Amino acid sequence: MVTSPPRVVVVTGVSRFLGARVAARLAADPRIERVVGLDPQDPPPALRAVLEDVELVRADARVAAGAMADLGAEAVVHMAVTSAPDSQHGGRQAMKEQNVIGTMQLLAAAQGAPGLRKIIVRSSTAAYGASFRDPAVFTEDTEPRAVPRGSYARDILDIEGYVRGFRRRRPDVTATVLRFAPFIGSTADTTLTRLFAQPLVPTVLGRDARLQFVHVDDALEVANRAVVEDHPGTFNVAGAGVLTLSQAVRRAGRVSVPLPEGTFSAVLGLARNLGIGKIGLDQVDLFVHGRVVDTARLVREFGFTPRTTEAAFNDFIAAHANGSSLTAARLEAAERAILDGVRTLRSTAGGGDRA
Amino acid sequence: MLPGHADFALPAPAAPVRLNGRRPIPEVPQMNGHSEAPSANEVPPANEAPQPTRSEKPAEPIDVWDQRVAGALAFLRRRLAGNYEVDDFGFDPELTDALFHPMLRVLYRDWFRTEVFGVEHVPVDGGALIVGNHSGTLALDALMLSTAIRDQTRAERHLRLLGADLVFRMPFVSELARKSGATVACNPDAERLMSQGELVGVFPEGFKGIGKPFADRYKLQRFGRGGFVSAALRTGTPIVPVAIVGAEEIYPILADIKPLARLLGVPYFPITPTFPWLGPLGLVPLPSKWLMRFCPPIPTAHLTEHADDPMVVYNLADQVRETIQATLLELLEKRPDPFGL
Structure with a gap:
């Protein structure tokens, strides 16, 4: 088995945060000669500086076949997977176009690329679906019990289905599927981090989901190792440990607003239609069922342990301290004030009693 | 023993050790042994608890209450700041010990006057699968079992219950x-908990057990497909059968309105002497006398490779079931009056 890093790497989805970072990291590796970023859109100015050493090709996945053969790509990193519809870029229609059709076309192109040795596909722990009969902890072999309601989760199932087909047709190519837990960290900007950044966080009444996060930097490290090393298979990428939703909200110093599930969905749907929020059924499912995965396979095969969910979330809190109201320091001050109050009250009342 | 008597191996009839409850066990004659008395007196913490507080009080009368207030405030602050640990299954030991167990203990000790035998069969460390009979309309027996294990075992272990998906x-x-x-009753979760060395509690009868009419009390129902046995075999975890007497009488099911149950999406809609006639008051359990007996563990470590053999699994499930049924009958003889003291 070839274990040397690939010489030419194609990265898709470089106009977005994760893809750009992965491409930049690979470009900085001296063992890799060429890193080509493939994206139908130009990267925003903020990511321009990051992508200095990356050759950018503005191309649709449809022309990827030709591009890949021309470039002689040895590895493809497919990061062009969107987790939430973006109303400025075509909404759900465009999201599905990119996730499902984009993956299909990319894999078709990859199948025809003779020099290809390796393919890395971004997936998500949403692949496990959401059901009340689910086991508490998912391993990579757990099959989803029901088709999930969320659009992202359904896209993920489709994407993984295409990868399974690709594995059958090109058994010589090392295919790695990385099922990432929701990203968090000081720099992450996702639907979920925006939700936690607000002073009031809507939650589902009577449910306290178990959440797991992965730090963005750890996700980048895993993606990088998947390219320069050989790790065929599917891997859960998450930080060990669990935070319940209420615990996470409290640690962030936010205030949770529990809504009945029906109201929760209705409010979010209204907000989505008004273009305020982008929270979909994916988040509702996550907040009702929670999602915890087993990362033993990742730790064993990659020799890398992502920082814990708690540590990753602490990094997020440190960067988003300004929206918090119920901070630990304030609670401690309140505790001391009440305790002092009780003591003085007791000493005056009790002193009179005993005398 | 009579000749030709089926030589069924009952659990060792260990001398009943008084562990809790305020009244003596009537079956143990007091004159019988002064040798037993000290062993019985070793355990009860109930008598010891008030003494230290009483001896402390005169010395520093304010201190006790001050500590309690400070402790409660610190607990409240930790909870509000999210400063506590939760495991992968969502288990919150701090909340369980501070809130749930004290409430359950009142039911356990004062309402049901529970007495426990054979606690020495519950392993002090390492995994074990506690298998019990299920009864009582609402699964109070599961909660009482976890209270018994937390309070009576020397290691003060937490019982990790496996519940029906309806609960979740x-x-x-x-x-x-x-x-x-608790977590969902499924093999991956059961195996994960047992391989982590946890005490796992399961009631294989499920809704068939808790939803059975009062006339069928103390008759064990079918044990499903024996999934609990294969989970124990796969992890080599010993199985500890436990018989629970008393839960059958707390909400005696006189009738079951099936159409209403279907309408509400629940497995049964019980009619008891108090429910639904008394409304919410009907949810107060009748104060029956409870007895629990843990049986000797059944080792499974030598059967690990037979986890997928249906015959082995079925036989072992049957052995567990027969042990519980026999122990139930034995316990029932000890308790002639369900509502006695």
């Missing part, structure tokens, strides 16, 4: 269950 479908209930250490 209901809002609030599902979160209470998860926070108190």
Whole structure:
């Protein structure tokens, strides 16, 4: 088995945060000669500086076949997977176009690329679906019990289905599927981090989901190792440990607003239609069922342990301290004030009693 | 023993050790042994608890209450700041010990006057699968079993219950269950807990057990497909059968309105002497006398490769079932009056 890093790497989805970072990291590796970023859109100015050493090709996945053969790509990193519809870029229609059709076309192109040795596909722990009969902890072999309601989760199932087909047709190519837990960290900007950044966080009444996060930097490290090393298979990428939703909200110093599930969905749907929020059924499912995965396979095969969910979330809190109201320091001050109050009250009342 | 008597190996009839409850066990004659008395007196913490507080009080009368207030405030602050640990299954040991167990203990000790035998059969460390009979309309027996294990075993272990998925479908209930250490009854979860060395509690009868009419009390129902046995075999975890007497009488099911149950999406809609006639008051359990006996563990470590053999699994499930049934009958003889002291 070839274990040397690939010489030419194609990265898709470089106009977005994760893809750009992965491409930049690979470009900085001296063992890799060429890193080509493939994206139908130009990267925003903020990511321009990051992508200095990356050759950018503005191309649709449809022309990827030709591009890949021309470039002689040895590895493809497919990061062009969107987790939430973006109303400025075509909404759900465009999201599905990119996730499902984009993956299909990319894999078709990859199948025809003779020099290809390796393919890395971004997936998500949403692949496990959401059901009340689910086991508490998912391993990579757990099959989803029901088709999930969320659009992202359904896209993920489709994407993984295409990868399974690709594995059958090109058994010589090392295919790695990385099922990432929701990203968090000081720099992450996702639907979920925006939700936690607000002073009031809507939650589902009577449910306290178990959440797991992965730090963005750890996700980048895993993606990088998947390219320069050989790790065929599917891997859960998450930080060990669990935070319940209420615990996470409290640690962030936010205030949770529990809504009945029906109201929760209705409010979010209204907000989505008004273009305020982008929270979909994916988040509702996550907040009702929670999602915890087993990362033993990742730790064993990659020799890398992502920082814990708690540590990753602490990094997020440190960067988003300004929206918090119920901070630990304030609670401690309140505790001391009440305790002092009780003591003085007791000493005056009790002193009179005993005398 | 009579000739030709079926030589069924009952659990060792260990001398009843008084562990809790305020009244003596009537079956143990007091004159019988002064040798037993000290061993019985070793355990009860109930008598010891008030003494130190009484001896402390005169010295520093304010201190006790001050500590309590400070402790309660610190607990409240930790909870509000989210400063506590939760495991992968959602188990919150701090909340369980501070809130759930004290409430359950009142039911356990004062309402049901529970007496426990054979606690020495519950392993002090390492995994074990506690298998019990299920009864009582609402699964109070599971909660009482976890209280018994927390209070009576020397290691003060937490019981990790496996619950029906209906429990996890209901809002609030599902979160209470998860926070108190329960999880969905499925093989991956059971095996994960047992391989982590946890005490896992399961009631294989499920709804057939708790929803059976009062006339069928103390008759064990079918044990499903024996999934609990294969989970124990796969992890080589010993199985500890436990018989629970008393739960059958707390809400005696006189009738079951099936159409209403179907309408509400629950497995049964019980009619008891108090429910639904007395409304919410009907939810107060009748104060029956409870007895529990843990039987000697059945080792499974030598059967690990037979986890997928249906014959081995079925036989072992049957052995567990027969042991529980025999122990139930034995316990019932000890308790002639269900509502006695």
